[in-house]
Amino acid sequence: MTTVANGVNVQALLEAREVLKGAPEAAQFTWRASAKWQGGVHSTIKVQSFFGLGEEQNHKEDWAFEADHPEVFAAEDSGITPIEYLLVGLASCLTAGVASVAQNRGIQLRSVESTVEGAHDIRGILGADSDVRNGFNDVKVTFTIDADASKQEIEALVAQSQKRSAVFDALTNPTNVTVEVA
Amino acid sequence: MLERGEVANSWRRERWDSLRLLTPNWQSRLPGLRYEGRDPDGYMTVGEVTEFIEHFAKVSRAPIRTGVNVTSVRRAGDGYHVTTSHGEIHAQTVVIASGACNEPAVPQFDDAVPASVEQLTPFDYRDPAQLPDGRVLVVGASATGVQLAAELRRSGRPVTLSVGEHVRLPRTYRGRDVLWWMDASGLWDQRYDEVEDLTRARRLPSPQLAGTPERTTLDLNALDAMGVELVGRWAAVRDGRALFSGGLRNVFSLADLKMERLLDTFDEWAKTDGFEPEASPPERFAPTRVPESTRLQLDLRSGEIRAIVWATGFRPNYSWLDVPVVDTKGQLRHDGGVVDSPGLYALGLPVLRRRKSTFICGIEDDAREVIGHLTRYLAVRR
Numbered sequence: 071m072t073t074v075a076n077g078v079n080v081q082a083l084l085e086a087r088e089v090l091k092g093a094p095e096a097a098q099f100t101w102r103a104s105a106k107w108q109g110g111v112h113s114t115i116k117v118q119s120f121f122g123l124g125e126e127q128n129h130k131e132d133w134a135f136e137a138d139h140p141e142v143f144a145a146e147d148s149g150i151t152p153i154e155y156l157l158v159g160l161a162s163c164l165t166a167g168v169a170s171v172a173q174n175r176g177i178q179l180r181s182v183e184s185t186v187e188g189a190h191d192i193r194g195i196l197g198a199d200s201d202v203r204n205g206f207n208d209v210k211v212t213f214t215i216d217a218d219a220s221k222q223e224i225e226a227l228v229a230q231s232q233k234r235s236a237v238f239d240a241l242t243n244p245t246n247v248t249v250e251v252a
Numbered sequence: 253m254l255e256r257g258e259v260a261n262s263w264r265r266e267r268w269d270s271l272r273l274l275t276p277n278w279q280s281r282l283p284g285l286r287y288e289g290r291d292p293d294g295y296m297t298v299g300e301v302t303e304f305i306e307h308f309a310k311v312s313r314a315p316i317r318t319g320v321n322v323t324s325v326r327r328a329g330d331g332y333h334v335t336t337s338h339g340e341i342h343a344q345t346v347v348i349a350s351g352a353c354n355e356p357a358v359p360q361f362d363d364a365v366p367a368s369v370e371q372l373t374p375f376d377y378r379d380p381a382q383l384p385d386g387r388v389l390v391v392g393a394s395a396t397g398v399q400l401a402a403e404l405r406r407s408g409r410p411v412t413l414s415v416g417e418h419v420r421l422p423r424t425y426r427g428r429d430v431l432w433w434m435d436a437s438g439l440w441d442q443r444y445d446e447v448e449d450l451t452r453a454r455r456l457p458s459p460q461l462a463g464t465p466e467r468t469t470l471d472l473n474a475l476d477a478m479g480v481e482l483v484g485r486w487a488a489v490r491d492g493r494a495l496f497s498g499g500l501r502n503v504f505s506l507a508d509l510k511m512e513r514l515l516d517t518f519d520e521w522a523k524t525d526g527f528e529p530e531a532s533p534p535e536r537f538a539p540t541r542v543p544e545s546t547r548l549q550l551d552l553r554s555g556e557i558r559a560i561v562w563a564t565g566f567r568p569n570y571s572w573l574d575v576p577v578v579d580t581k582g583q584l585r586h587d588g589g590v591v592d593s594p595g596l597y598a599l600g601l602p603v604l605r606r607r608k609s610t611f612i613c614g615i616e617d618d619a620r621e622v623i624g625h626l627t628r629y630l631a632v633r634r
Contacts, residue, residue: 222509222512222513225505225509226509226513228505229502229505229506229509230506232499232502232505233417233502233506238499238502239499241498242484242497242498242499243485243487243488243495243497243498243499244487244488244490244495
């Protein structure tokens, strides 16, 4: 097999898969984010530590994200809209999946670009119509991929990346969510 | 040979009325027994399969003791102690041939379904008349699910089919039964130690096929044309509502792409093996049509759904096997039928030694090799 360089260490992932098959407790991760209100509808979210492989872990850096709403929502637009973070998560997760699957299948990628669109009827969140849901009605992702592969192989990469995507699953399947006051 | 009931017991008691074999008659070949009827391209009914197996039991003069239920097998001395409903047996070797489909596998949330909704498994289901009038939710779109969804729709009932990952196949391809291609191209002969991902191959759902005299394809497009409503995989129950996955489009893509790859393999084989001149040209099938919008939830208490049919697969039952050879997923630990305990063997499990292991025509090669191992084991110990 010719070696391809997509920059994904698939070998490490495959080894982890084998190890975790026999050690499900080490596979239990907890991802965290903490948010702080900044006034108005603006908040700052920090992501730094997570738990996994049986112990506390840290990102190499502390990451901070600004979330606000645009001026058409009569806000300051100091950051992107929370629901846009869902699009950020979906696009980045699927893109990582495409790269990993391509590496595993020996497909050299030259460029992977995508646009994500979420159709949203804001009458839901405004309480203007109780029949309209708050969240997206439809999400559409369009990939443009240049790679040493047939159209069919590229479509298979995109399909497989959805099959193994944490964010795609979290968006398409219901998840239990508990919100409490400490 | 110990049989808990009669010869071909599960074919007599655990099949619905309209079921036919997925393999064409000519593929029903066992050592010394071939199909000799007038319809080689047809598919046997449940009654015909029962007769076929009974006939083989006679011509092979298999030493069968019927009505003997095995309640325990445990290691004892240099062999196994077998407890049955008719006494105890000591055996130096044991071959487990109880199959992979001893009981329906039903997801955990069946107990969240309100009592007003009738629930059936393929073991309970016989024919549509058994079900109340009104909409039926069929869960699972493999061979069982698509067949029952079609039959229930034809009975006049509205049907909703919950679709997860599935295997799409046309019934015929380039003028031949698709299973002819699996056989002739050598795909079915692919060995378990050559398969790239054996765990996955062994868990592969049954293909969307039905054996009908018309040899028609029963894929999701066919069901959609019949008016069956497609929804995503049943993911959870919340507040009496069934919640379905929004990822339906991707399971369609995965199945369409896999089918295309398989057909490419057939075409490639046809070209290199000089089969092509007599075959009709390669065909490609329309992608699975994606509904304009699919329901993401269904209120189980509203009365809209009157019955649920769980076509969510089957699992083996090894509760009688008191030897530590069953993994945490309930599957037997074995290497090509050689179980992880000396003198213990298995036959008739998915991809036991070849892709064809669970088909009637697949048992002969597997049995020869597994029994070869068994006789060598006995010879060394003697």
